[in-house]
Each structure stands twice: as C-alpha cells, then as structure tokens.
Amino acid sequence: MEILAKYSDKGTIRRHNEDVVECLSHPKDNNIKLLVLCDGMGGKAKGEVAASICVEAITKWFNNKDVKTLNNNFITTNLVKRLIKRINSKIIKEYGEDHLGTTLSMAIVNKKNTLVFNCGDSRVYTYTRSLKQISEDDSDVWYYHKYGGVDKEDLRYFGTSNIINACIGINKAFCRIQSYVIPNDYKYLFLFSDGVTDILTDKKITKIIRESKDIELIKNLVLESVYVDQHLFVPARIKKKYDVKYIVPFNGRDNSSGVVYKR
Numbered sequence: 001m002e003i004l005a006k007y008s009d010k011g012t013i014r015r016h017n018e019d020v021v022e023c024l025s026h027p028k029d030n031n032i033k034l035l036v037l038c039d040g041m042g043g044k045a046k047g048e049v050a051a052s053i054c055v056e057a058i059t060k061w062f063n064n065k066d067v068k069t070l071n072n073n074f075i076t077t078n079l080v081k082r083l084i085k086r087i088n089s090k091i092i093k094e095y096g097e098d099h100l101g102t103t104l105s106m107a108i109v110n111k112k113n114t115l116v117f118n119c120g121d122s123r124v125y126t127y128t129r130s131l132k133q134i135s136e137d138d139s140d141v142w143y144y145h146k147y148g149g150v151d152k153e154d155l156r157y158f159g160t161s162n163i164i165n166a167c168i169g170i171n172k173a174f175c176r177i178q179s180y181v182i183p184n185d186y187k188y189l190f191l192f193s194d195g196v197t198d199i200l201t202d203k204k205i206t207k208i209i210r211e212s213k214d215i216e217l218i219k220n221l222v223l224e225s226v227y228v229d230q231h232l233f234v235p236a237r238i239k240k241k242y243d244v245k246y247i248v249p250f251n252g253r254d255n256s257s258g259v260v261y262k263r
Helices: 047-064 073-095 142-148 152-157 202-211 214-227 236-241
Strands: 003-009 019-026 029-039 104-109 113-119 123-127 131-133 178-183 188-192 256-262
Touching: 003 019, 003 214, 019 047, 019 256, 029 047, 029 188, 029 256, 047 073, 047 104, 073 104, 073 113, 073 178, 104 123, 104 188, 113 123, 123 202, 131 202, 142 152, 188 214, 202 214, 214 256
Parallel strands: none
Antiparallel strands: 003 256, 019 029, 029 104, 104 113, 113 178, 123 131, 123 188, 188 256
C-alpha cells in the first residue's frame, strides 16, 4: 500500500511551530510525488515565515510543472536550484539580509528516480533493509564526522551542533544547495527536521520503522522524539578526546517534523 504522509509537533518548549511540511502527488500524474520540509531558524525572527514562503513557492512550482519536464532529471535539477535561489532572493528583498532563514529538505519522485535537494541540517533518508542517510548536514559539526572521525550519532552532543553553514533567506552566499539522484529502489523515503534526528539515533529510527504500522509510522517517529525520554548522555569516549563544550539533547526541546513516502 502506498503511503504519503507528514506530521509535525511544536515540541514541549517552543511557543509555536517554525517547521512547515508538505507532501503531494502531481495533479496530472499520481506517480510523481513532492516531499518538502522546511525548518525555520529559531535564532532568527519569524523563521516560520521563511519556511512558509519556501514551501508555498515550491508547491506551486511543482503543481504547474509539466510531467515530461519532471521526468527529466537534468532539467528538473537545474530548475529546482534556480527556483530555490529565486526564493532566497525574494525573502532577502522583502525582509532584508540576516533576518529570516530556513533549512530545506526536498524530494521529487519521478518515473525512475528520486531527486533529492538539501540546504542546512534537515535530513533525507531511505530505508529498505537498513536506514541510509542520503543528504549531508551543512553544519560545523558535520565536518567533525566527515573529516575528523567522529561518529555521526555523537555530533548531537557538541555545543555547536545547532550552527549551520547553509540556509535559505539569510544572504546569497549561504544559499548552497546539495542535490542527489537516486534510483527508486527503496521501500521508504523520509525527510526529518533536526528536532527528530538530534534526539533519535539511526538505530532508534530503524526500530520504530520495523515496529510501526505504515499508517502510523511518521507520527510515531515524531512523537517519540518529542515525548519519550531517550536517556541520552555524553559518551566518555568523546569527553576524553575533545576539549569542547558539550550539551545533552532532551526530548521536546525543538519543533519536530517528518515526511514519509512508501512506494
């Protein structure tokens, strides 16, 4: 059974939700899907405004784009990158630089492939027999993992884990877009805000996937990250190795959102 679902929770600390999520089928071809998740930056004013502008513009563009174009990976990738840069410029023009910002994770599923786009530290995953992260975080701490040998699950404990190096709406230089083309050979496709992945390890996400009914899956993942204590603590192995400020993430501290597509 096909599943296309989204779920978002403001968490237990924030007064309002700055995450905006959407998922839909193309009006002229039900087999073509759009999944998009924007996490408005809490450190800036009105992060939800930037997130809403971004999701609304992408959704409108997708609904009006012809099917033939969306099935062309090269053309669609270039068009999406241009679209995101236009959205970035629009936000800056209307609100000024360094005022509104949002991350972006996005996927377009066409006839043969899935086109993935990412800007910031929200994430895109696939799952077949195991969980696989497709996107890379564009953040300070991600480089500790990529080049410094730090386990990915330990990044959540670094005090600078919330500092990102790419987003939409701050300035032109910050709008750096990752893009990937992957085959449609996965069972599930996921988009998560960092409110989920800062709390749930890949192992925990995998456990919930295996134990949940499809119709409840994305809700279960988000609610687990918000309301269930994961008993996180800073591992001794990284305390000994790195002389930095550490934090212990706690459930519900952030807005948490996810989107899932099951083929």
